[in-house]
Structures are given as C-alpha cells and as structure tokens.
Amino acid sequence: MTSVDLFYVRSMWRNYFFDFATVNARGKSGGIISIWDPSVFVKSKIFCFDNVLIVEGLWVKLKVSVYMVNVYAPQEESEKLILWEVPVGENGNRFSKVNASNFNSFIDRIGLFDMPLGGFKFTRVGFSGKKLSKLDRVLISEELLEVMPSLAATILPSGCSDHRPIMIQMKEGLDKVVEDAWKEEVVGRGLVKVKNKLKLLKERIKGWVKVNKEKSSKDKVRLEYKLIDCEHKIETGMIDEGVFEERNDLLLELEKLNHLENKEMAIKLKYKWSLEGDENSKFFNALLKKKRKQMNISGVKDKGEWIIDPLQVKQVFFDFYSKRFKPFDGVEVVRRSNKLKFLSPDDNDFLVSEVTMLEVKLAVWGCGSDKSPGPDGFSFAFIKKFWDIMKADFFEAVQQFFWKLPFQKVVTPLLLH
Template sequence: MNLLSINLQGSKVRRKRCWVKEMCFEKGVQFVGIQETKMTHLELFRIKSLWGNYNFDYACSLARGFLGGILSIWDPNSFVKDQIWCGEYYVIVKGKWNHSSEWYFMVNIYGPQHIREKVILWDFLLSFINNNAGRFIFFGDWNEVRQEGDRKGTIFNSQNADRFNSFIEQIDDIPDLRLVALSKRWSDHTPLLVFKERIDYGPQPFKCFNSWKCRNGFDEIVKQSWLRCNQSTRFDMKLKLVKADMKGWIKEVKSAEVSRVVLINSKLEEIDEAIELGSASPECISNRGELMNELLEINRMEDMDLAQKSRVKWGLDGDENSGYFHALLKQRRRSDNIQGILINGEWVVDPSQVKQEFFAFYRDKYLATEAHIEFPVLQPQYVLSLGERNLLENTFTEDEVKSAVWSYILLHTHLFIIR
C-alpha cells in the first residue's frame, strides 16, 4: 500500500500535474488523494495527466466556485472499489487491497474553516466509523492542528485543538504504517507519502491464556507434544513444537465452540417456542437448563480472555460489547507498540539501533552510583546582604529590651482602659 496525499491548490497548471505524476511514478503510488483541485466540472484528461495513464479509477467532490474540490485516484489492479461516499468536505472509498481480506475505507478530507462545520464533520466521521466495519485510513488537509507549535502565522485556538485531539483519540491505529514528508515544489503544502512496512523486532512472545488451562484436553496436548520430542532435540525446538501444537489445538477448540453456540441457540429457540405453545415436556425444560449452563460456560471462557487482555480491574466486571471496553484493549496495544525512538534528535526505526539504545539506557541506569550522578547546583533566588545577616546575629541591646517591654505594657494598658 503506497498512498500519496497533497493539497495541490489548483490542478489547472500543467507543471503541477506533471509534478504529481512524477511523484506517483517514482514512489510507486497506488492511491493518491488530492485536495483543493478547484475543478468545477469533471475533466478526465486532467485526471489522466495527474495519474500518468488511463489505468485508473477515481472518485471526486467538485469545487464550489474557485474553492475546494477533492479527488481520489487509485490503481484498480491494486485496490478494488466496492462503494463510494462523497460530500463537500470528504470523499470515502470502500474497497479491498490485494492480498488482504479486510475492508478498507480510504477517507480523503479537506476540512472546513469554521469550527461549527468542523465539529459537524468530525461527528459524522465518528458515526460513519461506528456504523461500518473495517479499517479506516484518513488523509488530507484538516485545516486544524493538535498543538500550538503546529500553528504558523495564524491564531491558535486551544479549544479547537482539544476537540480535534479528542476526535483523533477515538480512531483506531493501523500498525506498520509509515509516513514520509516529501519536498514541496509547486505547493506550499508538504506532500505526504504513507506506505506499509513491517518492521521485524524479532519473534513475538507466545501468549497462553488462563482459559486454555480450564478447557478439556490442555494437559494432554502439552504432554503429547513434549513426548514426541527426542532426547537430542534442543530445548528451544521443544518449546516451538509445543507452541505450534497448542495454537492448532486452541484454534480447533474455539472453532468447535462457535459451532456449538450456533447449535445451542437454535435448540433454545425450539424449546422456547414449545414452552410458549404449552407442549414442552419436563425433559425438554430440564434440557434447556443444561444448554443454558453450557452456553454460560463458553461465554465465561471468552470473558476470561477479554479480562486478561485488558489487564484492568474494570474489565473483570465490564461489558465486553461496549466501545469503552474495546478502547481499553486498543489503547493497551498502542502503548505497547514501539514504532521508533528519538536518538540525538533523529527519529530512528531500525530495530537493531532501537534495541541497542534501550540496552545502553538501562545499562547506564543500573550502573549509576552516587559518584556517577551529577546533581545540579541550585542557585538561591534571594540572598541576605551582609548588613541583614549581622543584624540577625547581633545580641539585643539594653535599649531594645526596654523598648519592647514598655511597648507591651502600654499596649495591654490601653486595651484594659478600653474594656
């Protein structure tokens, strides 16, 4: 997946179209999203000159006057379109990428300027996400920033930024996506290239859930896998064999449980219908109780997995169908996922360099002693002068003592007279 997004600020000039075509060819772009095309009517030749050939499919939202206009172009051999939604500020294309069975929603955005229209757009997009299953990729020009440092030349609005950040936090991340800023030549907006690149940080740890131990056959599959290994087999190879057998076993068990749930639900419907008609026998009613217990046991196993994945106390008693519960799971995955780190001000994603930097950081932490730690010298904000210090250290004179005593007597005598 190679995606290019750019605010072109008008597509009528030939050099701009040639520039976009060159970037698509050099970067192997399969999907390009263009904002501010300023096309008031459809021109296939202009779209072809942006893409480079006639092997393309497209979706667009035409400009109103000389402002706006959104255009999405893609290679039909790489991305197969299923459905399109177009609005004044968005173009959404639903389809599937090659070698992927998931639905993808490619959302090309050119955001409005007014905050009220922005909030309406964000609410619509969140509602659209909740009503459609699949992965969402947002790109374009939002006309909004997340923090004050991103705003140049205009006034920063913290309330708008907070609403925008709240909207972004509700959108799921897609792993293995990388973002590269290309050089801007014929536009004052930076073109962005998004591509999917899987970074290998080594073998992933094997997760064994507690619910597996409660299922019948767990101990037997572990013993059989271990006994199948020879004495000459290395220990790590034995663990790999046990891991592969356990994954195959749990996959078969869960598949059987899904089929069993479907069968139980159909039987329960038949029994409930018979009870309503008054033709249910005592054995039928007893069988219903057994089926309900079996269904509850299967659901209990699923709840154990969800609670262990969430790793929060709320998950033990929470509703696994709620958006909040699934947001906790996704937040945990995002926080555990390391995309890269900053080393000397440079963003590094190479796994070997990332691991080396982590190792050096914690090595220095554990080796540090009081002799190695440099504590900063604190400079006091206010220092007493020499005269003030001498005044505090001098002894009281006889006149100072008399003045203090007589002041106390006069004060209390005055209070006594008033009373």
C-alpha cells in the first residue's frame, strides 16, 4: 500500500469506531497498518521507521502500558541484518534452516513467545490464489502474557492486501468473568452480600455462555460453507494441494466443535437428572400421591371429642407440645461426678475462640466437589476453583454467625446449600 485513507481502513474494520497508524510502502512492499479499538487501547505515542511501526499506549481495561510493534521484514538477507541485527528466518516458500534457527534464537534472547494463530491456516495468499504461505507471526512478551493470559490472535479473511490481517484480542474466559463479577460492589453484608454476589455472578455467566454459544454456532456455519466450497472445487476439477489440506483442516475444526457440543449436552443432561431425577416419571408421582394420603392427618381426638377442622387441629398440636416443652425450675446441678468427661480449659478456649480463615477453608474442602449443586446452582467444585477470589466474602458470611445479628429470610436458600 502506498497510502491509506479513512474509507480504506473502514472497509477492513467494518465500522467507524477505530484509530490507526501506518507506514507507507516503498514500491510494491513494506506497507504497514495497525488498527485498534480506542475503547480498548488508547495510543500515547507513535514511532514510524522503514519497515517498523511502533504504537505506545494504554490497555484500558487492565490499565497496562503496552508497545504494539508491527514489523515488515524485507526479503534481502542483508536488509534483515540491518533491521533485526540477526538473520530473521522464513522467506516465502524458500525455507532456510539456518535462518529459522537464528529467528528462534532471537525470540528466546529477547524473551518473546510465538502465539498460536487461530482462524485461517495461512497468513498470505497470492493474488492468483494458488500460492499459500505462513509468513506472519505474533510475538508477545512474558510480562504481558502474565497480565493478559487470555490474549488470542486470529487470522482473518483476506482484504485488499495479499497478507491476511491478524486480530489480537482478549477472550473473556470463565475465570475473567468470575473475577470481574465478584469484584463489583453489591448491597448488604455477610450472608446477604454473598447471596447478591452469587446472583450477579449467575447472570454474568449466563451472558458469557450465550455469547460463546452464538460465536460457536457462527463458526460452525462458516466452516460448513467453506467445506461445501472445497467439495465443489474438488468435483469441478479445481484441485491442488491447498484445497485438500484446507478440507482436512475444516473437517478437524468441525469435529472439535461437534465434540464440544456433545460434551456440553452430556453435562446438561447429568445436571438436569441430578436436580429432577425420577420426579418427572408417572410412577414417582403415583407413589408420592399415595404417600401423601397415608401421612395426611384428617383429624385428632382431644378430650374425647373428634376434631377435623384444620385450624383447630393445629391448635391442639400447639397446646400439647407447648405444655411438654415449657421451661420449668427446680433442677440444679450441685456437683459433677469425676467419672464424667469434661473439656479442659484449652479445649474450652478453642471452642469459644473466633473462627479462622483456615477453619472455613477446611470446612469447604471437606465437602464433596462432585455433589449436587445447591439451590443457587453452584457446586463446591466451583467454589474451590475460585476460592482465592471468593474467600474474603465467604469468611465474612461465616463470621456473621458469631456476630449474633438477625438473619434475613433472603439468605435461607444460601444456608440450605
């Protein structure tokens, strides 16, 4: 590209919400363009050189300073020496083992990792469509990888250039969704606070699952259309090695997506059965109905009189047990037998001491991870996985038992867990 205008960039980005920087080409090669979402990355400085474009800025969500370096390596080995100060590596279809070794050494020496690329397999497609190459790479520093472990790179469809654009983005994994949701402020304290956070977390996870399902469905449709296109090419005799290789890659991708769908369906069925079990069967409902009839109290006899009115029956039971369990005086322990076991002063101090974080953690880890989830839908396996994020709020909720504060009715489902 010799020059770039706004409409050209918009045709690649598909909307007007973007910012970009460029280095013009020299002749037919060397042109570089970097495009970004200003709500995700905000530039502060731009450095332009021959074959190199550096954009310094802030990754907004994590508030991390980032250098985005875009390099167009020249074809001549002598020019590569000037650019990298070491030979670079792979040159079109002419592959040099010496250059590849030098390129890998260069990556290791400056502490970069070669990110795996998703999407298409090749990064460059000749204008004739017959020459396919993987020339472009995405390298990331170890420090940035620790801060953004969910960073992913995807090769997009070809545009006006023979080089396919590569999109770099943070994929919202479940860990990130849980962490962001749990950090949000909610009303209440103790058990009420935990309940509200779990409610918010459930909504966020549902939204995350919905987005991933939609993306997976679109990816599957896209792969199926591309597979049909490959089949048409094979039937019409438009056959080359690239078509067969692309067809095999598409079949593998479809197999992965189908495997994930089947795995998710099996988990859903298992979860549904753990909640409902035999409750939906006609046999179970018949047994339940019979059991209710057998245990139903149709009436009660009080002072020789048969009572069938429900309110009066309840009152008879209430009066009976009130008399049986009413407090009374007159019993006093004057001396404890030496034969009876009793707690030592240390044991007594331990029982009345404040609960610790370690005790709460041991109690959680003492519960089975694979047990059926509680009314809130979260299993102990989930709580254990994200314990470092949730532990402070759960510890505060447990401490509320010892604060002697009244519990609200809204925490009842949480206590049943």
